[in-house]
Amino acid sequence: MDLVEVSRTKTFGGFQRVYSHVSKVLGCSMRFGVYSPPQIENKKLPVIYWLSGLTCTEANFIEKSGIQRYAAEHGVIIVNPDTSPRNVNIPGDRENWDFGEGAGFYVDAETEPWKNNYNMYSYVTKELIEIVNTNFSVLEGCQSIMGHSMGGHGALICALKNPGLYKSVSAFAPICNPINCPWGKKAFLGYLGPQETSNWTDWDATELVKNYNGPPIVLLIDQGTEDKFYKECQLLPENLIEKCKIWKMPVILNRRDGYDHSYFYIASFIEEHIKHHMQYLH
Amino acid sequence: MDLVEVSRTKTFGGFQRVYSHVSKVLGCSMRFGVYSPPQIENKKLPVIYWLSGLTCTEANFIEKSGIQRYAAEHGVIIVNPDTSPRNVNIPGDRENWDFGEGAGFYVDAETEPWKNNYNMYSYVTKELIEIVNTNFSVLEGCQSIMGHSMGGHGALICALKNPGLYKSVSAFAPICNPINCPWGKKAFLGYLGPQETSNWTDWDATELVKNYNGPPIVLLIDQGTEDKFYKECQLLPENLIEKCKIWKMPVILNRRDGYDHSYFYIASFIEEHIKHHMQYLH
Numbered sequence A, B: 001m002d003l004v005e006v007s008r009t010k011t012f013g014g015f016q017r018v019y020s021h022v023s024k025v026l027g028c029s030m031r032f033g034v035y036s037p038p039q040i041e042n043k044k045l046p047v048i049y050w051l052s053g054l055t056c057t058e059a060n061f062i063e064k065s066g067i068q069r070y071a072a073e074h075g076v077i078i079v080n081p082d083t084s085p086r087n088v089n090i091p092g093d094r095e096n097w098d099f100g101e102g103a104g105f106y107v108d109a110e111t112e113p114w115k116n117n118y119n120m121y122s123y124v125t126k127e128l129i130e131i132v133n134t135n136f137s138v139l140e141g142c143q144s145i146m147g148h149s150m151g152g153h154g155a156l157i158c159a160l161k162n163p164g165l166y167k168s169v170s171a172f173a174p175i176c177n178p179i180n181c182p183w184g185k186k187a188f189l190g191y192l193g194p195q196e197t198s199n200w201t202d203w204d205a206t207e208l209v210k211n212y213n214g215p216p217i218v219l220l221i222d223q224g225t226e227d228k229f230y231k232e233c234q235l236l237p238e239n240l241i242e243k244c245k246i247w248k249m250p251v252i253l254n255r256r257d258g259y260d261h262s263y264f265y266i267a268s269f270i271e272e273h274i275k276h277h278m279q280y281l282h
Helices: A059-064 A067-074 A120-135 A152-159 A182-192 A207-213 A237-246 A264-280 B060-062 B065-073 B118-135 B150-163 B182-192 B204-210 B239-245 B262-281
Strands: A004-011 A014-023 A030-034 A044-052 A077-081 A138-150 A169-172 A221-224 A251-256 B004-011 B014-025 B028-035 B043-050 B079-080 B136-150 B169-172 B219-224 B251-256
Touching: A004 B262, A014 A059, A014 A067, A014 A120, A030 A059, A030 A067, A044 A120, A044 A264, A059 A264, A059 B060, A067 A264, A067 B262, A077 A120, A077 B065, A077 B182, A120 A138, A120 A152, A120 B043, A120 B079, A120 B219, A138 A152, A138 A264, A152 A169, A152 A207, A152 A221, A169 A264, A207 A237, A221 A264, A221 B136, A237 A251, A264 B004, A264 B065, B014 B060, B014 B118, B028 B060, B028 B065, B028 B118, B043 B118, B043 B150, B043 B262, B060 B262, B065 B079, B065 B262, B079 B118, B118 B136, B118 B150, B136 B150, B136 B262, B150 B169, B150 B204, B150 B239, B169 B262, B204 B239, B219 B239, B219 B262, B239 B251, B251 B262
Parallel strands: A044 A077, A044 A138, A138 A169, A169 A221, A221 A251, B043 B079, B043 B136, B136 B169, B169 B219, B219 B251
Antiparallel strands: A004 A014, A014 A030, A030 A077, B004 B014, B014 B028, B028 B079
């Protein structure tokens, strides 16, 4: 659990840091970002976890989202992990941009050779929270989760599979129904095994809505209308909305006219998401 | 003067575009960024030019500064060129990160083999302005300039050498006195020739202050106290301030406690700079 400070940069009155540590559940050295706003000097603060999308490291969100301004304004810590184990040298883990390194899909793998390392779900929902609670001045239990694309899927399943763990959840252009899109099918086949003999539905937000049984939580979903991957049916927000209606799960879908899948889109609306989360974190 | 749209992304209600074109004064294909805020649909708008620092392309500022939010709020077009000619294949132009590609230093070169291409000063102050005035809905003559590090030097000399051309000027961590710092000496020796036989002082903000003879203009300078390059005496803002006092040039130096040289620092204060420029552009 020893943390090594990789970098530390003052911004918007607080500090953007990157740490590395050895993860037990992933069996490798991992990095994550922590933005501590200036309010941290006087009191414990809530935390928002951010999960990034395919091909990202912890750096993309830190450099491109503009989050630090809003975290400083609202007095919230932001923690963002990497998107997969790194340097575990499983054959084939660097051959695809949508599977293996940079594409952990926030599941716990059940197949060889992935299951010893590709446990991003346990990393995000257990190990990382423990590390953050132990090492930073956080209001324990006062945490929310958000993400983008693959990380939007991650945020949704982390919230839906752990009622009460997160006060709120939101997602930009999430992969809402991975068992029905090419990215999700490829990843689940690889990490979980054939659909017929494994529980793909345990890792799919659209499927998890049915059995959610916990404190009310609103699923805040954002989707750009000019998102290439939305048009290619990788994201399928309509499937999630349909199931939310059936199963009476509160959901908000904000369609953003003309926006794509990029961090330019995320930057445009992340302030709205932070405001949403702060309603539940105060 | 034909422009090719390389990319176009909606953000903060406007569009961030990158264009490429063949530059006459540089003798190569160049890229520049243009952010058009939503107000562009109804009226002509002022322009702020941004000049980036060593090693940058047009991408760094576009992706990391957060400028689009403030440009959209204030209704101003942002134009940011690349930092040097590209792919002109001069021997040695890619061997150094602080000379050649990515390090044009915003001068017009006078030495072989650089003088046919390395004319970033004329590019920024003449050709690029013509292209922007011809192709975009700008209020002609209503323009300001800003930059960072090498680009802060560039912004200052472009303003000081062209009284009245820019309504205002500002710089983050500028190389204020290149003839007295290692970066500047190396670049000027290469592009201009030995100091004894060439006019280095024509390209140095601290030297140009003495002979400025035009409409009053305030030099707005920003400097982080934990900036590695400031500590290494590459930037020398105190030299500029001293000459401004002597020659009665209005100057503001904002020292930012604990901030470094990065885009995290720029992002923290760029809103202040935009507000400064808008006082003069409205």
